[in-house]
Amino acid sequence: MQISSRFTIAVHVLVCIEVFKKDYKITSEFLSSSVNVNPVVIRKLIQQLKKAGLVCVVRGSGGADTAKPLDQITLLDVYNAVECVDSGELFHFHENPNLLCPVGKNIHAVLDERLEKIQKAMEDEMQSVTLLDLLNRMQNRLQPGSEI
Amino acid sequence: MQISSRFTIAVHVLVCIEVFKKDYKITSEFLSSSVNVNPVVIRKLIQQLKKAGLVCVVRGSGGADTAKPLDQITLLDVYNAVECVDSGELFHFHENPNLLCPVGKNIHAVLDERLEKIQKAMEDEMQSVTLLDLLNRMQNRLQPGSEI
């Protein structure tokens, strides 16, 4: 199964906020027109980012903003905020192996350590990418040509 | 989203085959009793492993076996065999960002390289674990105590 598009949408949203916040009020409407989805989708997503402490958003007046310096928000933070895997486990283990079978009894112990290493490798790589890095790359692509 | 339990079941099945093949005929019935799922689930799964060239299985007489030396089967092979992500992409990108928005137009280019690196880190780690490694770890846990 693929990691849901909520993740890439969340990154898109965060980059959008940073690029446009000095010139526009960042509403769910505004963001939805860049991502091309329903505003409600954006609002739900922003709620998840808010719970994770990545953005602030005010109710009546509107407008979202990042809640932390950009170099302190990594792709892993966004991933964890949005990909609501309760356990935090990347791999879904089959729950009831037959404990009377020697393989069934030990498969968990044999596999777990390896699976953790794999998950950790992925998370480390995610953690190494900050929003600041992505914003810089975005700015580089915007500046050479014309302005917004 | 989690990686489906088909993956850990597949590994369980492959280890089972190797541990028991000298003493038992490896039928879907036999495997299903160790994994604790319906035999049909095992058969469907074995079909995927077969298509990937990891196991052989004969129809009427029954009995599955690995099709390659164990040190040449990695967790990545099993993952690719079983996790039928058509594109091979771990991340699902939202498809229609607004190309009239500078961020929407460039988000793909900015993110893709980073996402590929993350996926590659995971795949590299998966590739570093062979079935032989897992079998050895399993045997170590079985020998100290009693035999089957």
Added chain:
DNA sequence: CGTTATGTACCAACTATGGTTACAACAACG
């Protein structure tokens, strides 16, 4: 108080997972 935007409840279509039953196809054996 009216305007604006968020927060959230509810709905719907689609897809994947995990499981089950049923049965045809096939190999091996007495």
Added chain:
DNA sequence: CGTTGTTGTAACCATAGTTGGTACATAACG
């Protein structure tokens, strides 16, 4: 050759997650 055991596969179901949408109460603010 027919019986037996097993695979390969279709059909079906329940459940859950994804993606997308409508509607409206709630809060902020001029």
